Amino acid sequence: MAMSGEDRRRGRKGEDNGSLGLSRARSRLLQDLACEEGTPIFVIDHEKIRQNYREFRALLPSVQVYYAVKANSDPGIVRTLFELGCSFDVASLPEFRIVYENIRDMPDKERQDWIWDKIIYANTIKPIETLEILDCYKPLVTFDNAEELKKIRAHAPNAGLVLRLRVPNTGSMVELSSKFGADPGEAVDLIAEAFDRGLVVEGLSFHVGSQCTNFENYFQALQLAANIIDETLTRTGKEIKILDIGGGFPVKYHPRVKSLRTLTRKLDAEIKRLFPPDMQILAEPGRYLVANSCTLVAKIIGKAFRDGKPSYYINDGIYHTFSGQIFDHCNYPVMAFAEGEKQVSAVFGPTCDAFDTITLSALLPDLEIGDLVYAENIGAYSIASSTYFNGFPPAKVVHINR
């Protein structure tokens, strides 16, 4: 594969993450927290989450926001978003419980009535045991195949259904269409079958793939959904009233990613063009609400000179907060608080596994054992997939709430 000019520059100089650096106050705060709490710490900035939520709502005012809990299931995040009026997308019974238990005692209307206005169970594949436990809550659940319909009929007959469509995921950082979604050609058959079985299909959903940078995916998906809603009405006489446009809203990890505003302007126009005004539109942003709200602070626990460059061993790595580098195909540049002339350096995690390599090309000043490093924009699909491998626990979560 040919190297782009940028790759070449990176190869020579190491990674330049484009960050403007931390403010002095922010740098002080993170280092003080590391001093008080020990390391590694995963710092969640709740004001950032509030800003993200408000920005999303302002850009798509007619869309009800269901935060996708799998991006980061920290209970504090759930509470902060609930206070702002957010709803939740859960994909497992434990995620359901994290949401339910954290919003249960918060002031609002009677929970039994509104719980499914606040939660959608958006995993199309559900264990029978889970269906049985959820049935009493009259859950809103997604499905994408006939076997799942039979299961829902038998074990959660009180559920409301949302059919997940398979839509193009081209150009998204994480694709989902190989695992989920009914082919548009069989969608109306599945909807008709659900009604025949005495179930109620209330909506359609799709997911264009996570960190979607090809906005055409959304517009094609909307058109597919509109066609299926029309055909459903013609064939079964049933009206679909919910459209769930999923997640995928991209984060500006990199300046080249187009801003959300570019997407939402057209999205809003297309929704108005294709659907009646009383259609309930939901979205399930995960990454967008949390990615830039979290910072990891870790400590250098070892230093060596390997393969011609300084190599630092830190107390967090690929099996922990940096797991997103594998599962999420994301990159979190490692930065130093200390200043000094930068050189290309390797950074490794703490486990006894060479796979635990965070980067071979960080640009870092000369650092010593005991110095602190940090990684920004590490809030989504990071600590959520952290393990206890080799006995090293996940980073300690610290909340900033100002």
Ligand SMILES: *Cc1c(COP(=O)(O)O)cnc(C)c1O
């Ligand atoms: C993962 C997921 C989301 C969140 O996706 P993001 O790209 O993080 O916004 C939303 N809905 C479903 C069904 C998901 O699986």
